Amino acid sequence: xxxxxxxxxxxxxxxxxxxxxxxxxxxxxxxxxxxxxxxxxxxxxxxxxxxxxxxxxxxxxxxxxxxxxxxxxxxxxxxxxxxxxxxxxxxxxxxxxxxxxxxxxxxxxxxxxxxxxxxxxxxxxxxxxxxxxxxxxxxxxxxxxxxxxxxxxxxxxxxxxxxxxxxxxxxxxxxxxxxxxxxxxxxxxxxxxxxxxxxxxxxxxxxxxxxxxxxxxxxxxxxxxxxxxxxxxxxxxxxxxxxxxxxxxxxxxxxxxxxxxxxxxxxxxxxxxxxxxxxxxxxxxxxxxxxxxxxxxxxxxxxxxxxxxxxxxxxxxxxxxxxxxxxxxxxxxxx
Amino acid sequence: xxxxxxxxxxxxxxxxxxxxxxxxxxxxxxxxxxxxxxxxxxxxxxxxxxxxxxxxxxxxxxxxxxxxxxxxxxxxxxxxxxxxxxxxxxxxxxxxxxxxxxxxxxxxxxxxxxxxxxxxxxxxxxxxxxxxxxxxxxxxxxxxxxxxxxxxxxxxxxxxxxxxxxxxxxxxxxxxxxxxxxxxxxxxxxxxxxxxxxxxxxxxxxxxxxxxxxxxxxxxxxxxxxxxxxxxxxxxxxxxxxxxxxxxxxxxxxxxxxxxxxxxxxxxxxxxxxxxxxxxxxxxxxxxxxxxxxxxxxxxxxxxxxxxxxxxxxxxxxxxxxxx
Numbered sequence: 001x002x003x004x005x006x007x008x009x010x011x012x013x014x015x016x017x018x019x020x021x022x023x024x025x026x027x028x029x030x031x032x033x034x035x036x037x038x039x040x041x042x043x044x045x046x047x048x049x050x051x052x053x054x055x056x057x058x059x060x061x062x063x064x065x066x067x068x069x070x071x072x073x074x075x076x077x078x079x080x081x082x083x084x085x086x087x088x089x090x091x092x093x094x095x096x097x098x099x100x101x102x103x104x105x106x107x108x109x110x111x112x113x114x115x116x117x118x119x120x121x122x123x124x125x126x127x128x129x130x131x132x133x134x135x136x137x138x139x140x141x142x143x144x145x146x147x148x149x150x151x152x153x154x155x156x157x158x159x160x161x162x163x164x165x166x167x168x169x170x171x172x173x174x175x176x177x178x179x180x181x182x183x184x185x186x187x188x189x190x191x192x193x194x195x196x197x198x199x200x201x202x203x204x205x206x207x208x209x210x211x212x213x214x215x216x217x218x219x220x221x222x223x224x225x226x227x228x229x230x231x232x233x234x235x236x237x238x239x240x241x242x243x244x245x246x247x248x249x250x251x252x253x254x255x256x257x258x259x260x261x262x263x264x265x266x267x268x269x270x271x272x273x274x275x276x277x278x279x280x281x282x283x284x285x286x287x288x289x290x291x292x293x294x295x296x297x298x299x300x301x302x303x304x305x306x307x308x309x310x311x312x313x314x315x316x317x318x319x320x321x322x323x324x325x326x327x328x329x330x331x332x333x334x335x
Numbered sequence: 336x337x338x339x340x341x342x343x344x345x346x347x348x349x350x351x352x353x354x355x356x357x358x359x360x361x362x363x364x365x366x367x368x369x370x371x372x373x374x375x376x377x378x379x380x381x382x383x384x385x386x387x388x389x390x391x392x393x394x395x396x397x398x399x400x401x402x403x404x405x406x407x408x409x410x411x412x413x414x415x416x417x418x419x420x421x422x423x424x425x426x427x428x429x430x431x432x433x434x435x436x437x438x439x440x441x442x443x444x445x446x447x448x449x450x451x452x453x454x455x456x457x458x459x460x461x462x463x464x465x466x467x468x469x470x471x472x473x474x475x476x477x478x479x480x481x482x483x484x485x486x487x488x489x490x491x492x493x494x495x496x497x498x499x500x501x502x503x504x505x506x507x508x509x510x511x512x513x514x515x516x517x518x519x520x521x522x523x524x525x526x527x528x529x530x531x532x533x534x535x536x537x538x539x540x541x542x543x544x545x546x547x548x549x550x551x552x553x554x555x556x557x558x559x560x561x562x563x564x565x566x567x568x569x570x571x572x573x574x575x576x577x578x579x580x581x582x583x584x585x586x587x588x589x590x591x592x593x594x595x596x597x598x599x600x601x602x603x604x605x606x607x608x609x610x611x612x613x614x615x616x617x618x619x620x621x622x623x624x625x626x627x628x629x630x631x632x633x634x635x636x637x638x639x640x641x642x643x644x645x646x647x648x649x650x651x652x653x654x655x656x657x658x659x
Contacts, residue, residue, distance in 0.1 A: 050464070050466065052466045052469075052470070096644065099647075099648035100647075100648075102648075103647075103648055103651055104651070105647060105648075105651050107464075107465045107466055108408050108465045108466060108468075108469045109602065109647070109651065111466060111469055112408070112598050112599070112602050113602075113643075113644055113647050115595060115598065116595065116599055116640040116643050116644050117640075117644065119595045119636070119640050120637055120640045120641055120644070123633040123634075123636040123637045123640070124633070124637050126633045127630075127631045127633030127634045127637060242591070243476075243591060243594065243595055244591065247410075247470075247473045247476065247477065250470060250473065251470075251473070251474065251477070254470060288480070288481035288482075288483075288484030288485045288587070289481065289485060290481075291477045291478075291480060291481035291484075292477070292478055292481035292482055292485065294474070294477050294478075294481075295474045295475060295476070295477030295478025295479070295480075295481060296474065296478055297474070298470065298471065298473065298474030298477065299456055299471045299474040299475060299478070301474075302460065302463070302467045302470055302471040302474070303456070303459050303460060303471065306463070306467060
């Protein structure tokens with residue numbers, strides 16, 4: 001039951017709230033937060049096992065650009081374009097992930113290899129500027145007013161439709177998180193992150209287990225990218241790829257908490273709300289202030305709260321609940 | 336012996352790849368080997384690549400020193416260079432300090448930043464997972480960038496000093512500032528090598544990078560050596576800033592354009608291995624220059640990064656690294 005009821009209740013509440021009516025601006029913020037939450041959840045699937053990828057900008061960029069390019073140049077509906085984009089992301093994850101895991105590239109070496117990957121995608125987008133618009137960004141062709149129905153172009157004028165879609169997507173993301181959390185893969189990966197050689201000696205196929213979670217994470221991130229471009233109808237290399245966005249993903253998840261189901265969502269809420277609040281109350285004089293706060297916060301989090309805000313709160317709550325039982329001998333179920 | 340053999344093979348393969356990248360696109364385009372071989376602009380691109388390699392080698396030097404000694408990757412290293420560039424720009428263009436005074440001041444500034452980064456952040460994370468150290472410096476990257484945005488705005492600023500260029504042959508011109516960067520980088524490698532091998536402090540730094548625990552037991556002041564290395568690393572960032580500010584505009588995001596390539600160079604050379612980093616800088620800079628000449632500058636970077644990823648699979652310990 002754990003991790004199943006709460007997400008569904010939240011999703012239902014959000015859906016009802018949207019149907020009752022939320023003003024357009026808060027609705028927009030919530031949609032953006034939910035799309036990013038989904039992406040962050042995708043990243044945290046890997047991050048929680050010590051597979052810190054700085055290359056998720058690559059998958060996000062691929063998901064966004066492949067979907068939009070197929071729509072603009074081949075006239076392919078996102079209903080087909082998104083699966084193709086996801087397949088490409090999975091392929092890219094295998095091409096880079098397989099040798100990485102095969103040759104035991106871990107820790108900061110893994111982070112730096114994936115960092116190179118995200119730069120490859122960013123520079124490729126800029127280099128192919130004749131088709132992708134380069135640094136100036138890319139806009140999917142708007143659907144004609146009557147020729148193409150919105151559900152084929154996956155473009156909707158009203159935010160309520162989008163909101164219901166992303167609430168559903170977000171819920172699926174949380175359920176994937178839960179499924180991984182309860183699976184054998186999780187045990188295997190926990191063992192691998194503790195000690196790779198021992199895990200291999202215990203009969204775990206290290207490369208295969210890591211590859212599975214990487215592909216899943218990459219596909220989710222690419223889907224987040226596709227959602228992003230379909231909703232915003234604009235994408236630029238620096239907003240979906242490159243070192244900046246990769247670090248943003250990592251930061252939000254670390255701030256929220258890598259090890260908990262709602263951690264990435266919480267991270268998305270605090271980071272995006274902080275940016276919006278600063279933008280509204282301080283205005284354009286303070287361009288960059290949000291990032292300055294993020295930067296300091298990221299350092300402080302890593303020094304003082306490595307489990308993230310939500311993770312630390314949950315720990316504190318659990319400790320309080322567990323306290324009466326302290327002193328009892330550990331039972332098998334505790335292990 | 337086996338190790339030497341693989342290195343020889345790598346050199347042969349690299350040279351072949353290099354020749355292919357240099358000439359094949361030209362042959363395909365012109366359909367004539369003679370033309371490709373006598374293409375003056377191709378050689379100009381190669382020389383410029385060599386000179387770019389000097390700058391990149393200098394950039395990777397400080398990062399390599401810090402990694403070799405403290406065992407931490409400073410993702411924010413290029414941002415420290417950026418702050419140094421701003422420091423020199425403001426001292427010279429706004430406050431009218433002569434360039435020859437502004438540059439040492441810039442180096443001092445970045446050395447202090449390097450000291451502060453270690454003292455305020457890294458010191459507390461020495462026992463954390465390597466990835467946490469990397470992420471903490473990622474936070475500093477955001478911080479430095481946005482502080483620069485807040486303080487200086489997002490305008491591109493140019494020092495307005497040009498050293499000009501001189502003709503090597505009739506058609507090939509070489510920019511003095513690039514040549515200076517190349518020479519300073521080479522000088523720094525030699526100087527740092529002498530410092531690390533010939534002085535007491537250098538020997539202590541090398542010793543502590545080999546075994547932290549034992550050296551501490553033997554009475555080496557670990558914390559002090561780390562701080563000194565970080566300050567020297569920061570100072571090297573300032574030196575790189577002096578040379579970069581002569582060639583490029585300063586803006587808060589300038590670090591992003593050469594930061595990633597700097598890490599790739601360090602890793603490709605074998606993290607902490609300065610000679611390896613020096614060689615890797617020239618390999619990647621030639622890839623960038625030739626890719627840029629035949630296709631597009633961005634394609635040059637794509638080639639360089641793709642080459643880096645591929646090399647990580649072939650030699651994860653770096654081209655000059657030892658397999659542990």
